[in-house]
Amino acid sequence: MPDRLDPKRQFLADLFDAAVAAADPRRILQDVLPPPPKGRTVVIGAGKGAAQLAQALEALWPHPCEGAVVTRYGYAAPCRHIRVLEAAHPVPDAAGIEAARVLQSCVADLGPDDQVIALICGGGSSLLPAPPEGLTLEDLQELNSALLASGAPISVMNDIRKQFSTVNGGRLAALAHPAPVLSLIVSDVPGDDPGAVASGPTVPGRPAASAVLAEVTARGLELPPRAMAFLQAAAEQAPAAPPPSRSTTRIIASAALSLDAAAQRARARGVNAWVLSDAIEGEAQEVALVHAALARQAQHSGFPHPAPLVLLSGGETTVTLRHKGRGGRNSAFALSLALALEGQAGITALAADTDGIDGSEDNAGAFVDGASAAAMRAAGVDPRRLLQGNDAYAAFDAVDDLFHTGPTGTNVNDFRAILLGELPDG
Missing domain, CATH: 3.40.1480.10 (MOFRL domain)
Structure with missing residues (x-):
């Protein structure tokens, strides 16, 4: 320019x-933060603006806090108490695998008096790769590359991604149970469905594998062979009951x-x-x-x-x-x-x-x-x-x-x- x-x-x-100013992190966080809990405040987050959200939260939160967020390479912002990690976008890498492990460890062993604040924005799907048993990072890389080239709507891509993650579709919030999780979400998806932003790591719910397979077939999407075999096998299984969580979501910025x-x-x-x-x-x-x-x-x-x-x-x-x-x-x-x-x-x-x-x-x-x-x-x-x-x-x-x-x-x-x-x- x-x-x-x-x-x-x-x-x-x-x-x-x-x-952009209407979605400025400090502006959108200042009126939505919860009261301090009796126990610990743990901050987690993922997305291309997650570090700036964490930085703004620290400036607005006059209480002890800890945790970690992951953002794209080059998008970090300095924080005092919240660890800022960087990983690849739009195709995941090994740093993202490690970031997913760190965020999972942050919410492990919490009690009902603790509070999790999740800062979620666009880009989190590739920044938190967590392949299920039987799949590898390379499988997720091939899958993401295929989806990005497919021309499919973001809502469809994220429904597919949820099938290939042990974090997305609310699983990260479930790991925090019985601690409550407040998800503050900057929406980058048409319709502002909170579960579609970053594939919803802290928003409970994901479609059945059989429904996703039907969508893939109807759209003629070509998934890599290993990913397709995994989805077909999952579609033959009875859907598992959703894990318990105490999750609340709020859209704080949108188009x-x-x-x-x-x-x-x-x-x-x-x-x-x-x-x-x-x-x-x-x-x-x-x-x-x-x-x-x-x-x-x-x-x-x-x-x-x-x-x-x-x-x-x-x-x-x-x-x-x-x-x-x-x-x-x-x-x-x-x-x-x-x-x-x-x-x-x-x-x-x-x-x-x-x-x-x-x-x-x-x-x-x-x-x-x-x-x-x-x-x-x-x-x-x-x-x-x-x-x-x-x-x-x-x-x-x-x-x-x-x-x-x-x-x-x-x-x-x-x-x-x-x-x-x-x-x-x-």
């Missing part, structure tokens, strides 16, 4: 900042709240705002085409609001990987949008991931306008070929339109803003 942005792109970046904050920031600048949805799913390229159609229609008709108008949306799109390129789902969305809006004047857009990292690259997303595709060709790259080759990063890198923020310390998933018209003076 250039050091200086033109006013329209700076406006969109400011809306992104407002969305809906962040999009509302962005809309308020826009209106304060004299720009109308239209929140399309906070729960959009689907193939990123196809979702972009729908957004382009809505933007053109709103620009032409002035409905539901006249320009200047910003269209806002969130959720989690997916990308079916057919080639080995660079770029996450927001860059793919932006490149598809650039092609769909080519030659269209008066439209500028930003698509970015609120955690600051789009997929596994170093950018949060990218900027787009009606001249983007032509500028890419002038720079010597073919935007359509790069989109088909899953290489959206290269297209935006060629025209210096990547959006870099670095890790934000939170994660409420996709943020999309499409500005129609000119900004008011001032």
Whole structure:
């Protein structure tokens, strides 16, 4: 991203900042922490913003506490009493295996007077790999790679992941029994199902293996052979009774709240705002085409609001990987949008991931306008070929339109803003 942005792109970046600020760890924790228990306070957590949540909790909690959280490499934040571990995302590694063991040990041997506070946010599924007996880390790595390339919705992927974990689906909370577990969750999933965030390590419940197998079959998903054999064997067994736990969950940040904050920031600048949805799913390229159609229609008709108008949306799109390129789902969305809006004047857009990292690259997303595709060709790259080759990063890198923020310390998933018209003076 250039050091200086033109006013329209700076406006969109400011809306992104407002969305991220609405999910700031200290802000969202300050009114939701429980009273101190008679016994110990044990803090556990997982996700790309888990370290920042732990750091904020320590600043707000005027009582002794202990525990551990795991985050992605490079996302750590210093804590005084809570141990911060790092592991791989989106494909798990051995450090994640060890992190899962550490968190399990943190909640072992607790009593009813102790309190567990679980800080859960997106990314936790790969950061807490805990393969069941008969499977290995390599099996989970193959499974995660297959799921990430499948284009399946995050809810489906996490239902599958729960079958291959001794932690997810509430099992971590069950290990803490009889201590109560309060899960404070930053939702990055459409619909804000707490059990879907990070595959729900502290949220009781998982679908039956037979139901998951039926879903895999119906969608034509190709799981690695060992994983498929394990799922088929599990589906033939009678479902086990859920283990006891004293678990309470609370969503403390979400795409809906962040999009509302962005809309308020826009209106304060004299720009109308239209929140399309906070729960959009689907193939990123196809979702972009729908957004382009809505933007053109709103620009032409002035409905539901006249320009200047910003269209806002969130959720989690997916990308079916057919080639080995660079770029996450927001860059793919932006490149598809650039092609769909080519030659269209008066439209500028930003698509970015609120955690600051789009997929596994170093950018949060990218900027787009009606001249983007032509500028890419002038720079010597073919935007359509790069989109088909899953290489959206290269297209935006060629025209210096990547959006870099670095890790934000939170994660409420996709943020999309499409500005129609000119900004008011001032």
